[in-house]
Every structure is written in structure tokens, then in C-alpha cells.
Amino acid sequence: MTTVYETMYILRPDLGDEQVEQAVTKYQNLLREQGAEDIQIQNRGKRRLAYEIKKHRDGIYIQLNYTAPATAIAPFERAMRLSEEVIRYLTIKQEVTEAKAAKEEAVSV
Structure with missing residues (x-):
């Protein structure tokens, strides 16, 4: 069973x-290997952080929306943690409304 997820991660500003494109491609390929589908990538650009993280005041924000099995999240987040x-990074499970789920089922039939 697949679930809809959203992952937002922040890359170093330097x-x-x-290098940003390589990182985005790397994580996209990692998700695909784990069985993710419908991957949508949004580069939100360089933004000021609310507080300093690892001695950085700015960061490059990347947002991923995708459907994946629950088992795909742990290896994906592990790769980010070690990078x-x-x-x-933050991954959340999206709420899927019944109308949207019915629409997706009608499209797949």
C-alpha cells in the first residue's frame, strides 16, 4: 500500500x-529505487533560516511530494542524515481526502 508523503529538506547554501541538481537527482533516484512514484520536485531557492543550523544562516529549500510505501522512508531519511x-529534513504523511482518493481511483481504472 502506498501513502502520499511530503519531504522538505534544506541544503547547505554554499x-x-x-551540486544542488546532483543532490536533488540523487534523492529522487533513491526514492524511485525504494518504490516511490509521482515524484514532484519544487526548488524553493535560497532562504534565510529562522536560526543558525550547523553554522549556516541561509539554506536552499527543496520540497518533494510523492507516493511511496512506508518502508521507503527510513532508508531515504538515513541517506539524508548521513549526508x-x-x-x-522533515518528512510528513499527507492527509488524502476521500474526494481526491476517489478521483485517483477513477483515473487509474
Whole structure:
């Protein structure tokens, strides 16, 4: 059974555009390997942090929305935790309304 998730992570501000793209691709591929589908990526850009994290005042925000089995989240978050380029991450399970679920079922039939 798959669930809808949203992950927001913050990359170090000193990464170049190419390094940011490599990081985004790396985590997208990791999710796909774990069985995730419908991955939507939004680069929110560099923003000021509310407080200093690991001696950084700014961060590059990336948002992922996807459907995945529950077993995909632990390896995904472990990879982020061990990464030097990610300074913070958060994954939440999205609420799926009945109307949206019915619409998705009608589309898949």
C-alpha cells in the first residue's frame, strides 16, 4: 500500500547550482529505487533560516511530494542524515481526502 508523503529538506547554501541538481537527482533516484512514484520536485531557492543550523544562516529549500510505501522512508531519511550537504529534513504523511482518493481511483481504472 502506498501513502502520499511530503519531504522538505534544506541544503547547505554554499553549494553551486550543479551540486544542488546532483543532490536533488540523487534523492529522487533513491526514492524511485525504494518504490516511490509521482515524484514532484519544487526548488524553493535560497532562504534565510529562522536560526543558525550547523553554522549556516541561509539554506536552499527543496520540497518533494510523492507516493511511496512506508518502508521507503527510513532508508531515504538515513541517506539524508548521513549526508554532508543536507542540514535539515522533515518528512510528513499527507492527509488524502476521500474526494481526491476517489478521483485517483477513477483515473487509474
